[in-house]
Amino acid sequence: MEYLAELKKIKTEQDVYIVGGFIRDYLLDKENKDIDLIVMSGLNRYVKDFFESCGKKKLLLDDKRQIYRVVTKRNIFIDFSNPVGQDLLNDLGHRDFTINSMAIELDHIVLKDANYYLKKDKIIDLHGGFLDLQREKIRMVDQTFVRDDPLRILRAYRFSINLDFKIEKKTATIIDKNLYLLKSVKNERIKEELIKTFNDKINNERLNNFLKSGLINLLFNIETYQDENNLDLLLKQNNYLCKNNIFANKNIKNYLFYLSLLYLQPIIKGDISCREAGNILKKYTFSKKDVEVFIKNLEIIKLIFNDINLYVNNRELIYDHLFDQEVYFNDIQYLLCSHLINCERKVNLQEKVVYIINELKLMENRLDKKLINGDQVIEILNIKEGRKVGEILAQIKKQKALKKLDTKEEIIQFIKKKFKKSNKN
Numbered sequence: 001m002e003y004l005a006e007l008k009k010i011k012t013e014q015d016v017y018i019v020g021g022f023i024r025d026y027l028l029d030k031e032n033k034d035i036d037l038i039v040m041s042g043l044n045r046y047v048k049d050f051f052e053s054c055g056k057k058k059l060l061l062d063d064k065r066q067i068y069r070v071v072t073k074r075n076i077f078i079d080f081s082n083p084v085g086q087d088l089l090n091d092l093g094h095r096d097f098t099i100n101s102m103a104i105e106l107d108h109i110v111l112k113d114a115n116y117y118l119k120k121d122k123i124i125d126l127h128g129g130f131l132d133l134q135r136e137k138i139r140m141v142d143q144t145f146v147r148d149d150p151l152r153i154l155r156a157y158r159f160s161i162n163l164d165f166k167i168e169k170k171t172a173t174i175i176d177k178n179l180y181l182l183k184s185v186k187n188e189r190i191k192e193e194l195i196k197t198f199n200d201k202i203n204n205e206r207l208n209n210f211l212k213s214g215l216i217n218l219l220f221n222i223e224t225y226q227d228e229n230n231l232d233l234l235l236k237q238n239n240y241l242c243k244n245n246i247f248a249n250k251n252i253k254n255y256l257f258y259l260s261l262l263y264l265q266p267i268i269k270g271d272i273s274c275r276e277a278g279n280i281l282k283k284y285t286f287s288k289k290d291v292e293v294f295i296k297n298l299e300i301i302k303l304i305f306n307d308i309n310l311y312v313n314n315r316e317l318i319y320d321h322l323f324d325q326e327v328y329f330n331d332i333q334y335l336l337c338s339h340l341i342n343c344e345r346k347v348n349l350q351e352k353v354v355y356i357i358n359e360l361k362l363m364e365n366r367l368d369k370k371l372i373n374g375d376q377v378i379e380i381l382n383i384k385e386g387r388k389v390g391e392i393l394a395q396i397k398k399q400k401a402l403k404k405l406d407t408k409e410e411i412i413q414f415i416k417k418k419f420k421k422s423n424k425n
Contacts, residue, residue: 002054003035003050003054003072003076003078004035004109004111004116005111006050006053006054007035007037007050007078007106008106008107008109008111010046010049010050010053011046011106012042013041013042014039014040014041014042014046015040015041015105016037016038016039016040016046016105016106017037017038017040017088017103017104017105017106017124018035018036018037018103018104018106018109019036019037019038019091019092019095019100019101019102019103020036020095020100020101020102021034021036021100022034022035022036023102023103023104023118023123024099024100024102024129024133026118027120027130027133028133028163033076034076034077034078034079035076035077035078035079036079036081037078037079037080037081037106038081038082038083038088038091038103039080039081039082040082040083040088043066043068043080043081043082044066046080047068047070047080050070050078050080051070054070054072054073055070055071055072055073056071056072056073056075057070057071058070058071059071061079062081065081065082065084066081066082067079067080067081068080068081088103088124089126092124092126092127092141093126093127093141093142094141094142094148095141096140096141096145096149096152096155096156097129097132097138097139097140097141097145097152097155097156097159097171098127098128098129098132098139098140098141099129099132099133099138099139099159099165100129101125101126101127101129101141102123102124102125102129102130103123103124104118104119104122104123104124105122108122127141132168136163136164136165136166137165137166137167137168138156138159138160138163138165138166138167138168138171139168139170139171140168140170140171140174143174145171145174146174146175146178146181147178147181150178150181150182150184150185151182151185151189151190151193153175153178153179153181153182153215154182154190154193154194154197154215154219155193156171156172156175157197157209157210157213157215158193158196158197160206160209161197161202161206161207161210162196162197162199162200164203164206167209175213176213176214179213179214179215179218180218182215182218182219183218187283187284187285188284188285190219190284191284191285191286194219194255194259194284195255197255198254198255198257198258198259199254199255200247200254201238201241201242201247202238202258203242204235204238204239207234207235207238208231208235211225211231211234212231216262220262220263220277220280221272221276221280222262222263222266222271222272223271224265224266224269224271225265230265230269233265233339233342234261234262234265236341236342237261237264237338237339237341238261238338240337240338240341241261241334241338246334246338249330249334250328250330250331250334251328251330251331252293252297252328252331253290256290256293256294256297257331257335259281259294260294260297260298260331260335261335261338263277263298264298264301264335264338264339265339267298267301267302268301268302268305268339274295274298274299274302275295277294277295277298278291278294278295281294292326293326293327296325296326296327297327297331297332297335300322300325300327300332301332301335301336301339303321303322304322304332304336304353304356305336305339308349308352308353308356309352311356312352312355312356315359315402316398316402318356318359318360318363319363319398319401319402322356322360323360323363323364323401329357329360329361329364330357332357333353333354333357336353337350337353337354340353362403363401363402364401366400366401366403367397367400367401371400371407371408371411372393372396372408372411372412372415373393374389374390374393377389377392377393377415380412380415380416381415381419392415392419395418396411396414396415399414
């Protein structure tokens with residue numbers, strides 16, 4: 001970790017401490033390349049020296065507290081700040097959870113053979129963070145932790161989900177009483193926490209706690225899971241996806257897959273529309289591309305669910321309605337099959353979904369090789385370039401996808417037979 005070496009090298013007389021998640025993850029044997037630093041004096045000069053040596057971008061995150069972020073040339077985030085109250089002990093007392101309130105002086109990090117080691121006996125742990133790591137608990141440092149920053153409500157569940165830790169009872173009680181304060185948090189900050197929360201598969205106990213917290217209704221306008229039967233089905237869906245290792249094989253981003261899963265039942269039951277769900281993601285400043293993928297996935301899933309027998313019996317409709325969509329067919333299958341596990345005829349319905357998805361994949365494979373282009377169509381029919389050429393190519397594409405045309409010769413005969421006569425007319 002060359003940036004740790006540089007941070008030590010450019011330090012002069014001032015005391016510099018690493019705090020928070022870097023220490024937590026080191027003790028949990030998890031990788032965390034990002035660093036939070038408390039600089040006791042000479043902050044601006046220290047940031048300037050590091051940026052000139054290793055930085056690609058420098059940001060001022062908080063003007064009042066003078067919190068800077070340097071993005072290194074390897075896209076690693078290093079955050080620098082003055083301590084809260086100009087005192088390290090005071091600063092640690094204002095942090096969110098005990099597991100994030102530990103600190104160590106930069107001088108007590110040993111660098112050797114491109115690795116780093118923390119002298120554990122030098123870790124400053126005033127609030128029992130190390131013990132809570134062993135107990136696998138998320139516990140507040142101070143009862144004002146929510147009032148200081150309401151986003152910590154969501155962070156508590158994020159750490160609980162990501163680390164598979166329990167939220168301590170008193171901490172959970174304060175969170176429950178103050179859920180409404182999340183409405184005052186900027187939507188972009190909420191989005192960043194959501195992305196981290198749904199970064200990987202979630203076990204059922206943690207997902208159940210999240211759903212019962214009231215956050216899903218507050219954040220996503222989903223009331224569906226207030227019904228115990230619907231909640232039970234979602235947990236079964238999640239268990240199906242985890243058990244079948246779907247999260248290792250899906251194509252879309254982790255957080256989009258989980259958000260699609262959360263909205264799947266409400267969409268199918270008609271509690272909310274695909275567009276309404278997409279607008280909620282827009283509100284949280286998810287990218288235009290993310291929102292488009294999210295909406296399109298849910299629209300295709302609902303379409304197949306509503307007309308599954310129609311598609312099984314009509315390959316042309318599969319092509320007309322489902323083929324030319326910017327979705328990953330496997331992801332559609334995973335999500336839809338997870339929803340069908342609670343249906344009485346689940347095996348039969350899942351088989352039908354698999355048949356439809358396999359048909360879509362076969363269509364895709366048949367179009368791998370382009371056998372004819374617009375110039376050739378113009379030459380065969382002796383026509384001018386225009387809209388008609390595009391219409392002819394679209395018909396050829398469909399016939400090829402449906403395996404009604406296979407070779408270049410068949411395509412040429414199809415063009416001559418179907419279009420040459422109409423062209424003369």
